[in-house]
Amino acid sequence: MANLTIKALDNVRYRAVCTDDNFKGRWRDTQAEAETDGKKHLENNPSHSIEIEFEQKGRISLQ
């Protein structure tokens, strides 16, 4: 018989945000993905400044 386990997980999600216009990237599961979003925005707007935003979220996982 399979066991169903409920686990509370701490995880961080990431997104790129531009400080010079309204660009806000999607929330990503990895920092690398958010950095890629930011770098893509910089390619078209080289004078802009990009910030990476980190948010810690509690998550409940059923396993």
Added chain:
Amino acid sequence: MNKKLLLLFMHLCLYGFSLMAQKAKNNITDTAKLLIDSTTFSSIINREFTQLVNGESKALIGSFAALDLKDSKVSFNGSWVSPKLKTITLNASGSADGGTYAIFNNSKLNSNISLELKFSSIFNKSSRLRSYLSEIEARKQNIERIDSLYAIKKRSVQTQINFIDLTIESLQYEIKNIITDTALSDKQKSLKILEKKVKIDSLNILKYSDFGNAKLKTRSVQAEYKKVRKAAETDFNITGIRMHWIAFSYKILNKSFTLFNPSAAADKQTSKANFTAHYVTIDLNFYQWSNRPGESWYVQAGAGFSYDDNKDDLLKTELTETKEYGTTGNSRTSTKKYFVYTGDYKDKKAGIRFFADAYWFLLKNNVAAVHLFPAVSFRNKEKPLYSCGGGFMYSFKDKKDDKGKALINAELYYKLTDITNSRNFDKSLFERNEIGLRFGLPLKFFFND
């Protein structure tokens, strides 16, 4: 000679393999830490939370205290911070006599003493951090530099030891060759062997001395690396932070003051009042800081339960008492000034108070703030007391601080003390007010330099 070369080659191969294995192992754990993961995130939040709530140095986790003994008054502020994002603070103030601070005297709480115990716990979930992409990349490069430097230092220590070991082995091999060399006389052999043994001994001394003690040296390099690496993981400029926390506090306060009744007989006009009040408060705190003006705010909302008197409702005035000594024409007078409280004094009053404080920070470097603070109090058998205040705070650099880092937060405020006139004062709404200056914030808000 071939055997000697083979031995050297085998040693170098084994050493090379062990280094490669170590490097591979290090890469697996260290690459993951280059990113800002949940653990690193919590460390940063913890550091900023500690600084915000206790105003202590950023990396300080543990217990710490501050004591101020001045003009027979003592104030003590001690904090204990756990790595699990919780802080406990003890504040005490009162009269000090010769450096002693008597909390109880003859089993009674000493006069004008105050003790407050506060417990704060952060809601780790939904905390936010923000930093420039360039800063994050610089952090990564710095960590990689520290890792490379450590690998070189570690290898250098190991190479020194390996060099000594290999030289000793080579000398021992040479001794064996000297023994079997038929071209040398016994005297020549003894001399050459002695020469080699002296070298071996001096190398062994070097190996087991501080310089050569591989374990000691490696441990010290490793300890230094761990310290520097850990600091580098959380060392980058933050451009924004958001966190929420809850705080519980209990405060006991002894009030000792003089009551004044102008309509009573002269010798009965003043009387001493002494009451010990208890307060329990719970508050929620929402905090957002940004390096950009207009994006920082702090909101605190809570409820406080009290067992108190109505000293704050009484009218405070300064009384001057004059005494005359001697006969008329040749007399001396002494005057004594002290504060007295006039009104209908009542103690042992249970009450509940709901309050909120909202700060919105403005201007470059967040040096100014608009403050709003409404409150409502309920006390048994009395009408609820509604109050609301607003203020403007500005941060000045402390003139006394040589480094120019310390700030004095001065707030000019206006407070409507009784909006619905529940205390039946014969004054209009805007006359029932309090205008004043307040110094300091309820937390150690950090500003940009």
